[in-house]
Amino acid sequence: MSDFAFTKNALSSWMKGEGKDSDIVISSRVRIARNLRSLPFPLVASEEQAEEVRQAVIAASEQAAEELGPMQPIRLEELNEIDRQVLVEKHLVSPALVNESREAAVVLSTDESLSIMVNEEDHIRIQCLRPGFQVKEAWERATSVDDALEAHVDYAFDDRRGYLTSCPTNVGTGLRASVMIHMPALVMTHQIGRVLNAVSQVGLTVRGIYGEGSEAQGNLFQISNQITLGQSEKEIVDNLEGIVAQIIEYERQARSRLVSESKIRLYDRVMRSYGILTHAAIIDGKEAAQRLSDLRLGVDLGWIEGLPITLLNELTILTQPNFLQKTFGATMNTSEKDMYRAQLIRDKLVKSKE
Numbered sequence: 001m002s003d004f005a006f007t008k009n010a011l012s013s014w015m016k017g018e019g020k021d022s023d024i025v026i027s028s029r030v031r032i033a034r035n036l037r038s039l040p041f042p043l044v045a046s047e048e049q050a051e052e053v054r055q056a057v058i059a060a061s062e063q064a065a066e067e068l069g070p071m072q073p074i075r076l077e078e079l080n081e082i083d084r085q086v087l088v089e090k091h092l093v094s095p096a097l098v099n100e101s102r103e104a105a106v107v108l109s110t111d112e113s114l115s116i117m118v119n120e121e122d123h124i125r126i127q128c129l130r131p132g133f134q135v136k137e138a139w140e141r142a143t144s145v146d147d148a149l150e151a152h153v154d155y156a157f158d159d160r161r162g163y164l165t166s167c168p169t170n171v172g173t174g175l176r177a178s179v180m181i182h183m184p185a186l187v188m189t190h191q192i193g194r195v196l197n198a199v200s201q202v203g204l205t206v207r208g209i210y211g212e213g214s215e216a217q218g219n220l221f222q223i224s225n226q227i228t229l230g231q232s233e234k235e236i237v238d239n240l241e242g243i244v245a246q247i248i249e250y251e252r253q254a255r256s257r258l259v260s261e262s263k264i265r266l267y268d269r270v271m272r273s274y275g276i277l278t279h280a281a282i283i284d285g286k287e288a289a290q291r292l293s294d295l296r297l298g299v300d301l302g303w304i305e306g307l308p309i310t311l312l313n314e315l316t317i318l319t320q321p322n323f324l325q326k327t328f329g330a331t332m333n334t335s336e337k338d339m340y341r342a343q344l345i346r347d348k349l350v351k352s353k354e
């Protein structure tokens with residue numbers, strides 16, 4: 001198996017920080033889509049043209065080294081299938097880059113908070129991640145990376161439409177801002193449908209934890225802007241921040257209500273999950289995500305002490321099917337994964353109490 005630094009640890013160093021409202025918001029992301037003026041979009045580019053894009057973007061990132069900091073270019077064909085999927089499981093690239101792109105690459109920062117994806121749906125997708133609720137901070141970083149690259153490549157830009165992108169939904173700013181948010185109390189109190197419905201009526205979209213087309217796991221949802229045209233980048237970021245702040249407040253209220261109205265039931269649920277996670281011999285991915293969500297809530301409510309939230313973040317990634325195989329250095333069938341997943345969770349949780 002390949003030896004890239006990102007395969008060594010489940011927890012990216014940017015994920016170790018806590019960030020604002022980190023009891024509810026796991027992480028914030030901003031991605032900016034850009035294309036080179038002189039070459040066709042990836043979907044219609046020839047192999048040679050796509051390779052030309054790849055070389056130009058990698059060269060630009062090297063020329064901008066001073067502004068970007070330490071970065072490593074990774075051509076996806078250098079990785080085996082498990083390592084490619086590990087990049088996705090750690091949220092370092094989108095599933096589309098790994099599964100659908102040709103002549104694809106990612107230029108990855110050493111702390112894994114910045115990824116420049118090459119030849120995904122657009123020539124360039126700049127992604128910045130931050131722990132907790134820090135959309136503005138992620139946006140500021142993404143913008144500075146965008147400026148640094150633009151000094152070395154010529155972007156496709158139209159005075160009236162803004163930045164041109166492969167999909168019309170991204171034309172304009174090319175910016176998608178999002179948060180990954182943990183909303184167990186809104187799910188338990190059956191208010192989540194109403195909240196998600198309201199969110200979609202104000203120009204935001206709700207996705208699962210691996211983005212477009214993926215499912216919500218363990219009460220984790222991804223909320224992002226739907227519109228990129230007709231709004232400035234600042235308006236998009238401010239709008240998302242304002243609405244997410246309200247959702248955080250709803251989740252806090254739902255937690256308080258659950259604690260005041262059915263504390264013993266909730267406590268029982270959290271502790272049962274703790275018991276299962278520390279003793280089960282077999283656990284599938286869906287159950288693990290659900291039980292880890294209960295545990296996260298228990299930690300947030302102060303019912304479980306000495307268990308760092310960063311360990312729960314780490315377990316969320318470690319227990320994904322490809323990272324699991326990476327950790328144990330073996331290809332596994334589904335039953336084996338369920339067994340090794342249970343063993344890994346047990347070991348990590350027990351060790352954290354020592």
Ligand SMILES: Nc1ncnc2c1ncn2[C@@H]1O[C@H](COP(=O)(O)OP(=O)(O)OP(=O)(O)O)[C@@H](O)[C@H]1O
Binds near residue numbers: 095
């Ligand atoms: N707030 C976030 N924290 C961590 N990872 C995120 C967050 N938001 C999105 N991601 C990751 O980014 C990847 C891409 O997500 P998504 O498909 O929603 O965006 P996109 O590819 O930029 O959008 P588009 O559909 O417009 O091309 C997913 O793998 C997801 O895990």
